[in-house]
Structure formats: structure tokens, C-alpha cells
Amino acid sequence: MNKTNPEFLNGVPELLVLQLLARREMYGYELVKEILVRSKAQFRFGEGCIYPCLHWLEKQRLLTSRQVEAGGRSRLYYRLTPRGRKRLESLAAEWNRVAEGVGLILGAQHA
Amino acid sequence: MRKEEFVQELSKKLARLGWPTAQVERTAREVSDHWEDLENEGREQGLIPDAIARFATERIGNLESLVGLHDESMRKAHWCGRHPVVSFVLLPPIALLVWFLGWGAMAAAAGELYGKLLGLQHPFWSSFVLVLITAKAIEYTGLFSIAALFCWWARQSFCGFKWSWIACFACAAHGLVSHVTVHAHSLQWAYGVAVPDLFPVLAPLVVGAMVHLQERLNYRLLTAVALLFLTGCASPKATQERGWIGGE
Numbered sequence: 001m002n003k004t005n006p007e008f009l010n011g012v013p014e015l016l017v018l019q020l021l022a023r024r025e026m027y028g029y030e031l032v033k034e035i036l037v038r039s040k041a042q043f044r045f046g047e048g049c050i051y052p053c054l055h056w057l058e059k060q061r062l063l064t065s066r067q068v069e070a071g072g073r074s075r076l077y078y079r080l081t082p083r084g085r086k087r088l089e090s091l092a093a094e095w096n097r098v099a100e101g102v103g104l105i106l107g108a109q110h111a
Numbered sequence: 112m113r114k115e116e117f118v119q120e121l122s123k124k125l126a127r128l129g130w131p132t133a134q135v136e137r138t139a140r141e142v143s144d145h146w147e148d149l150e151n152e153g154r155e156q157g158l159i160p161d162a163i164a165r166f167a168t169e170r171i172g173n174l175e176s177l178v179g180l181h182d183e184s185m186r187k188a189h190w191c192g193r194h195p196v197v198s199f200v201l202l203p204p205i206a207l208l209v210w211f212l213g214w215g216a217m218a219a220a221a222g223e224l225y226g227k228l229l230g231l232q233h234p235f236w237s238s239f240v241l242v243l244i245t246a247k248a249i250e251y252t253g254l255f256s257i258a259a260l261f262c263w264w265a266r267q268s269f270c271g272f273k274w275s276w277i278a279c280f281a282c283a284a285h286g287l288v289s290h291v292t293v294h295a296h297s298l299q300w301a302y303g304v305a306v307p308d309l310f311p312v313l314a315p316l317v318v319g320a321m322v323h324l325q326e327r328l329n330y331r332l333l334t335a336v337a338l339l340f341l342t343g344c345a346s347p348k349a350t351q352e353r354g355w356i357g358g359e
Binding site: 075 | 181184
């Protein structure tokens with residue numbers, strides 16, 4: 001197996017966050033809700049875990065954040081940077097490659 | 112667990128790791144907002160107050176693992192967090208050497224230039240006392256500056272107090288084996304086992320202690336105590352005639 005695969009599998013939350021933020025900017029809670037709804041609650045995780053992931057991506061300059069006042073509350077919205085978009089493209093391509101490979105093996109076993 | 116308890120405990124644990132205050136406050140604010148959103152969601156589902164608190168606690172996740180995840184992800188976002196031994200054990204002694212050589216070379220060149228410009232008859236650096244003071248000043252300011260720089264770097268890179276202390280100990284170890292000696296017509300920077308000058312050993316440890324204390328002291332409490340003394344104790348009235356904090 002390719003040496004980068006374990007790292008890539010560890011990067012699934014990164015891929016999901018980047019993909020969702022590529023559509024529109026969101027804040028943490030909104031992002032978690034979106035992951036749960038779109039995945040039909042396939043992922044179970046402590047929702048606080050989204051923040052280390054967001055902060056890490058921001059430090060890598062893949063995301064930027066801005067404070068928005070709405071409904072009497074101040075929220076921190078995250079959006080993708082051009083660098084984040086490039087990272088998303090490469091992660092998505094890698095994911096498709098691995099998924100295709102896994103699919104071929106599983107398909108062969110089921111046949 | 113209630114929201115306030117959870118957020119306070121989270122802030123305390125992150126601060127204890129040596130995180131920058133701004134980042135601790137930001138993380139606490141985001142988790143607090145998230146908690147409020149979860150409470151609203153619970154209310155919309157028609158849960159009773161106790162059940163709402165349980166619902167939010169379960170959904171937000173375990174505090175210890177959240178702190179661990181935060182700590183790990185932020186450290187890994189920085190080069191020195193991924194290579195702490197190189198950054199905080201090997202680099203400080205190298206930085207001290209570079210500091211001494213760099214400032215030493217600059218001082219020598221500046222002295223030469225100054226002597227030429229003024230047309231001095233003797234070389235500028237012919238005075239033993241001047242060389243001694245300059246060499247020691249460069250060495251001692253370097254010890255403070257490099258130790259403080261690495262403490263600051265450890266905090267900025269989320270490596271925390273542990274690695275800032277390790278950097279200070281690396282500087283102290285360097286001070287233990289490095290010896291700057293000035294004799295007539297010679298200035299030596301040597302490494303070896305000899306009776307150490309205590310200052311280069313203690314200075315980085317003092318810097319480490321000061322940085323640690325500065326971060327852990329409760330400034331609000333200190334300000335309140337200072338205000339109490341400044342206002343309450345400064346009142347000319349007898350104690351029984353004073354209002355709260357020396358007011359009317």
C-alpha cells in the first residue's frame with residue numbers, strides 16, 4: 001500500500017471540513033450540523049473536536065476566520081482560502097483514488 | 112456538568128499547558144457558543160433543563176480528550192511543535208554562540224571604524240577593561256535575550272511551559288560548560304569543564320521562572336488588591352467611618 005495512505009485516512013475530517021467550507025462560510029456548530037445531516041449521522045464524534053481541527057487548518061492558512069455579529073450574538077465564521085481550495089482538490093483526488101482501489105478489491109471479493 | 116464549569120475548566124487546562132491567553136479565550140468563547148447552540152437545540156426538542164445539560168455535555172464530548180486534541184493539533188501546526196528537541200534543546204546553545212560571535216564581530220568592526228574616523232593613536236580595543244566589559248555585556252545580555260526568545264517561541268508555538276523550561280535548562284547547561292575569559296591581548300570563548308561562572312547558569316533559569324510566574328499570576332486579583340491598598344488604605348478617615356474601599 002502507498003506510504004501516504006494512513007496519513008490520508010487520518011485526514012478525513014480535514015477533507016470533510018474543507019469540502020463543506022468550499023460551498024459557503026460557516027461557524028463551528030453549523031459545520032457539525034452540516035456534517036451530521038449530509039452524512040446521515042454516519043460519523044459520531046464529540047462536537048468540541050471540530051475546533052482543534054478548524055484552528056489547525058487556520059494555522060496552516062487553509063482557512064480564514066472572521067467575527068460576525070448576528071441575532072445579538074457574535075460568531076466566528078470560517079471560510080476557505082485559495083491555498084485551502086488547492087489542498088481540497090488534492091485531498092479529494094487522493095480520496096477518489098483510494099476509494100476506487102478499495103472498491104475494486106471489495107468488489108472482487110463479493111464477485 | 113454546567114456550561115460555565117466546562118468552559119472554565121477547559122480554559123484553566125489550556126492556560127496550564129502554557130497556551131497564549133488570546134487563543135485560550137478564543138477557544139473558550141467558541142466552545143461556550145457551541146454549548147449554547149446545543150442547549151437551544153435541546154430546548155427545541157422539548158427536553159427538561161436537566162436533560163438539556165446532559166444532552167449538551169454528551170454532544171460536546173469529553174473534556175480531557177478535547178484538551179488533548181487541542182494541544183496536539185496546535186503543536187503539530189508548528190515546525191517547532193513537530194521538532195521540539197531540535198527547537199528547544201539544540202537551537203538555544205547554537206543561538207547563544209551565534210549571538211556572541213555576531214555581536215562580538217560587530218563590536219570589533221565598530222571599534223575599528225570609530226578609531227579610524229577619530230584618528231586615534233592606539234587601537235580602540237587596546238583597553239583591557241573596555242574589552243572585558245563589552246565581552247561580558249554581550250554574553251550576559253545574550254543569555255537573557257536568548258532564554259526569553261525561546262520561552263516566547265515555546266508559547267507562540269503552543270509547546271508550553273514544559274519546552275520553555277527545557278530551553279532555559281539548555282541555556283543554563285551551555286552556561287555551565289562555556290567560558291568567556293579576557294586576558295591581556297586575548298579574548299577566549301571556550302567549552303570545557305572548569306569552575307563555572309554562576310551567572311550564565313542562573314540567568315536563563317531566572318528568565319524561565321519569571322516567564323512562568325508572569326503567565327500564572329492572576330492580574331485581576333493583583334489589580335484588585337493594589338486598588339484596595341491605594342484607595343481604602345489611603346483614606347484619611349478612621350476605619351469605622353469608611354465606606355467600601357475608602358468611599359463615602
